[in-house]
Amino acid sequence: MAKRLLLVEDEPGLVMTLSDLLTAEGYEVRTAADGQTALDLASQNDFSLIILDVMLPIKNGFDVCRDLRQQCLRTPVLMLTARGQVVDKVLGLKLGADDYLTKPFEPLELLARVEALLRRVPADQAGSTTRFKFGPVTVDFRTTQVRCHGGLIELSAREYQLLCYFIRNIGTTLSREQLLREVWGYEAEIQTRTVDVHVALLRQKLETDSRNPEHFLTVRGLGYRFVDHAE
Template sequence: MGIIVLIEDDTRIQRALRRLFEGENYEVQVLNDGVNAKEATSAVGVEAVVLDLMLPKISGREVCRSIKDRQPNLPVVILSAVSEVADKVLLLELGADDYMTKPFSPRELLARVQAAIRRCNRMGVKPSAPKGFGDVIVDLEQMEVVRAGRLVSLTAQEFKLLRYFFENPTRVISRQQLLTEVWGYESYPTTRTVDNQILKLRQKLEPNPTEPRYLRTIHGAGYKFVPEG
């Protein structure tokens, strides 16, 4: 097994999760705050990050955003005492792969971390060649998007969503399916965050975002990616 980076300032949780992951033959590196998160998560062999949302010095949100900007395929599972919908939506948009609210079941956390690792490994499979649609060229290996010869900046979550559409062309996909397959959530109180992410992709990649040609809405069903337009 590889390394789990645990960023958590509660010593009781540190001890419990160290025992949990070491019992599954993972190596555990514990950080009390996010100051050294960049170096720790960039090390060879890191398979996932378990990140407390409420940290001293640097907020868990900022740590999550920083990790996902650099390593979008590294799973990040959030621990939080906050359960409001707005905070969950924010975590999704930052690119978090899953979350659990405190108090939580250690065995369930282990299962979620392992599921996130499997999911991100699948998402990280390298394609054979760049893909494209219209005047857009997408290099999934290099994580670069070029439109009309100009580099387009996508967030980690936008890129994950675009990759999933390329893996499932012309398939009608519901909002709940996208939350499950891309974000890893089995249930969720709102799917509005999916609509927001689709809107952002359209604004960046569609010739006319108000009349999308490639990222189409299928009313009452979800979305469909049609690369031929």
């Protein structure tokens, strides 16, 4: 089955050229000419990879990439831009892009980057970038529904955002200050037990035994770490 790519570019000539190139290589290509349309398509469909221009109408590529990652969509993103500054490349990568290609580029280089990114995607994730499973829990990023043992689990908006941030940073030890800053938008200086309370709620709702968690682990003196399996 052909892998589906989303090409997000507002230059008609380049869209035609890249679409023809990728189709000739056996890919199924859908296109979007602005950032909001791209975000809607990516949120509602499974794509193997997104080729994303930075300079787009309505919503720029940086914002699209950030919003995709905030929704926990893990589809690989290759960013295209005429802006070659290092700071732009760093920003794109920090926002969740997987690779960066500066215009003008050779068609063969684009194909090589696409193939390399697709090789990075584990076989068990192919075609399922809108879902994540751990233990008895399934998270559907498209519908924002969370199920445990098949039953629908009610999470508050903040609990869901915290869960998504843990998933995006699986295996990484996260300090309370980092979680406050990235999930709540609080400054690190603010002292609060908000993080502890919300982690406890996630454990109660998603762990088999909240007193002996297998996934939402406490790292003493440092913070928390989310893992797929018990350590």
